[in-house]
Amino acid sequence: MRRQVLRNARPFDSVVGVVGPVSQIVIEAGRIVAITAEPVVVDDADTIDAGGRVVLPGLIDAHVHAWGEARRDALRFGITTVIDMFGDHRLLSEAARQRASLAAMTEADLLGAGTLATVEGGHGTQFGMPLPTLARPDEAPAWVAARRAEGSAFLKLVREDLHVYAEGARMPTLDDATARAVIAAAHAEGLRVWVHASAQEAARASLRDGADGLAHVWQDTPADAAIVALARERGAAVIPTLSVIAAFGDTRQGLERDPRLSPWLSSAQVRQLTAPVGWRSEGAGAAGHDDDHAGATPARDLLRNARESVRRLHAGGVVILAGTDAGNAGTAHGASIHGELALL
Numbered sequence: 001m002r003r004q005v006l007r008n009a010r011p012f013d014s015v016v017g018v019v020g021p022v023s024q025i026v027i028e029a030g031r032i033v034a035i036t037a038e039p040v041v042v043d044d045a046d047t048i049d050a051g052g053r054v055v056l057p058g059l060i061d062a063h064v065h066a067w068g069e070a071r072r073d074a075l076r077f078g079i080t081t082v083i084d085m086f087g088d089h090r091l092l093s094e095a096a097r098q099r100a101s102l103a104a105m106t107e108a109d110l111l112g113a114g115t116l117a118t119v120e121g122g123h124g125t126q127f128g129m130p131l132p133t134l135a136r137p138d139e140a141p142a143w144v145a146a147r148r149a150e151g152s153a154f155l156k157l158v159r160e161d162l163h164v165y166a167e168g169a170r171m172p173t174l175d176d177a178t179a180r181a182v183i184a185a186a187h188a189e190g191l192r193v194w195v196h197a198s199a200q201e202a203a204r205a206s207l208r209d210g211a212d213g214l215a216h217v218w219q220d221t222p223a224d225a226a227i228v229a230l231a232r233e234r235g236a237a238v239i240p241t242l243s244v245i246a247a248f249g250d251t252r253q254g255l256e257r258d259p260r261l262s263p264w265l266s267s268a269q270v271r272q273l274t275a276p277v278g279w280r281s282e283g284a285g286a287a288g289h290d291d292d293h294a295g296a297t298p299a300r301d302l303l304r305n306a307r308e309s310v311r312r313l314h315a316g317g318v319v320i321l322a323g324t325d326a327g328n329a330g331t332a333h334g335a336s337i338h339g340e341l342a343l344l
Contacts, residue, residue: 002044002045002046003026003027003028003042003043003044003045003046004026004027004028004045004046004047004048005024005025005026005027005042005045005046005047005048006024006025006027006048006050006055007023007024007039007047007048007049007050008023008049008050008051008052009022009023009024009025009050009052009053009054009055010022010050010052010053010054010055011025011035011054011055012054012055012056012057014057018054019035021037021052022035022036022037023036023037023038023039024036024038024039024040025055026040026042026045029102030102030103030104031102056078057080058078058079058080058081058108059077059078059079059080059081059322059337060079060080060081060082060083060321060322061074061079061081061082061083061322061323061324061326061333061334061336061337061340062083062239062321062322062323063083063085063215063216063239063241063323063324063325063326064082064083064084064085064323064324064325064326064327064333065084065085065086065087065325065326065327065328066082066084066087066091066110066112066327066333067087067088067327068268069266069268069333070082070326070327070333071107071108071110071333072106072107072108073266073269073332073333073334073335074107074108074326074333074334074337075105075106075107075108075334076264076334077261077264077333077334077335077337077338078334079108079333079334079337080108080109081108081109081110081111082108082109082110082111082333083110083111083112083323084110084111084112084113085112085113085116085156085194085196085215085323085325086113086114086115086116086124086156087112087113087114088114088129089112089114089115089147089150089151089152091110091112092112092114092150092151092152092153093151095109095110095111095112095151096151098110099111111153111154112151112152112153113147113152113153113154113155113156113194114147114150114151114152115131115132115147115150115152116131116155116156116157116158116196117134117143117155117156117157117158117174117179117182118131118133118134118157118158118173118174119133119134119135119172119173119174119178120133120135120172121171121172122158122160122171122172122173122174123158123160123162123171123173123196124158132146134174134178134182135178136178137177137178137180137181138181139178139181140178140181140182140184140185141181141185141188143182143185144182144185144186144188144189144191145185145189147191148189148190148191152191153191154191154192154193154194154212155182155186155191155192155193155194156193156194156195156196156215157174157179157182157183157193157194157195157196157206157211158173158174158195158196159173159174159179159195159196159197159202159203159205159206160173160196160197160198160202161173162198163199163296164198164199164218164219164220164296164297164302165198165248165296165297166296167296176205176209179195179205179206179209180209180210183206183209183210183211184210187210192212192213193210193211193212193213194211194212194213194214194215194239195211195213195214195215196215196216197214197216197218198216198218198219198220199218199220200218200220200221200223200224200227200309202218203218203227204226204227204230207227207230207231207234207236208230210234211234211236212235212236212237213236213237213238213239213321214231214236214237214238214239215239215241215323216239216240216241216244216245216325217238217239217240217241217242217245217306217309217310217313218305218306218309219245219248219297219301219302219303219305219306220297220305221305222305222308222309222312223308223309223312223313225312225316228312228313228316228318229316231313231316231318232316232317232318236318236319237318237319237320237321238310238313238318238319238320238321239320239321239322239323240306240309240310240320240323240340240343240344241323241324241325241340242303242306242307242310242340242343242344243324243325243326243330243331243336243339243340243343244324244325244328244330244331245302245303245306246303246330246343247277247328247329247330247331248277248299248302248303248330249299249300249301249302249303250299251300251303252273252330253339253342253343255273255332255335255336255338255339256269256270256273256274256332260338261335261338264334264335265332265335269332269333269334269335270332272329272330272331272332273330273331273332273335273336275329275330276329277328277329277330307343310344320344322337322340322341322344323340324336324337324339324340
């Protein structure tokens with residue numbers, strides 16, 4: 001592999017910001033080997049003039065569901081790693097081999113949870129994939145060990161009954177004792193646990209039980225001081241996924257019309273960005289139908305509550321990660337991370 005030299009480039013460092021002016025970045029065998037203030041002659045190299053542009057590290061989408069062209073779409077928009085919060089566990093071993101290689105890639109790296117922790121008939125079972133579910137706390141150690149054997153890099157646990165979105169649409173979910181047992185078993189196996197919860201009380205219970213992070217920010221009410229303090233004390237991180245929450249509340253950003261993004265979008269991505277949210281279109285008790293579903297969080301409040309919670313969490317010193325829940329209606333792999341960063 002020939003060396004590459006980027007001249008007139010300004011690298012971005014996550015600690016100090018943009019470094020510069022910098023004249024030259026030298027890349028060899030997939031790694032940056034030198035950053036110099038003065039041009040240096042490098043033999044057997046391809047030279048690119050960056051024209052004073054900033055050179056960013058690859059972005060990470062911390063919450064996706066990667067299927068089809070997802071990883072190729074992600075890379076086209078500058079995302080070099082995606083974190084799959086629920087997907088086909090058969091992809092995990094090959095994904096691990098790809099991450100270990102410095103060879104040129106045509107798609108983003110992937111780390112995944114594989115199979116998620118849920119109950120029979122619970123969230124995650126509606127997509128047609130055969131899932132080993134949990135019913136009792138004593139099933140947790142064997143269930144977790146099986147996920148580790150499949151190559152899960154972490155686990156995702158579901159505490160979701162849908163009441164935030166639809167009055168009366170109570171989906172079964174893990175009970176407190178079983179959820180605690182899964183978290184304990186995962187930690188015993190050296191795996192972190194991320195929790196899906198749309199309600200603040202379910203998120204609070206998960207943090208008390210030792211969850212390492214929240215795969216979404218809750219949307220029913222803005223964060224109170226106690227949960228901010230709890231998340232900070234536990235060292236938990238939160239992935240808000242404001243992009244998909246905006247789609248739930250009919251407050252989408254119109255990324256398909258943004259001239260900075262639209263030239264790179266495939267027709268399939270445009271369809272995904274403009275698709276109706278499935279549980280709303282199927283009449284499952286849409287949050288958008290405020291008058292018909294008293295008790296559910298009004299659609300107009302979903303994003304507002306979520307953004308206020310993010311503001312309070314960030315101000316309180318809680319780590320916030322950028323993730324989109326791409327793969328769902330109203331999102332598109334790659335493009336949506338730029339919308340997510342704007343929302344954040």
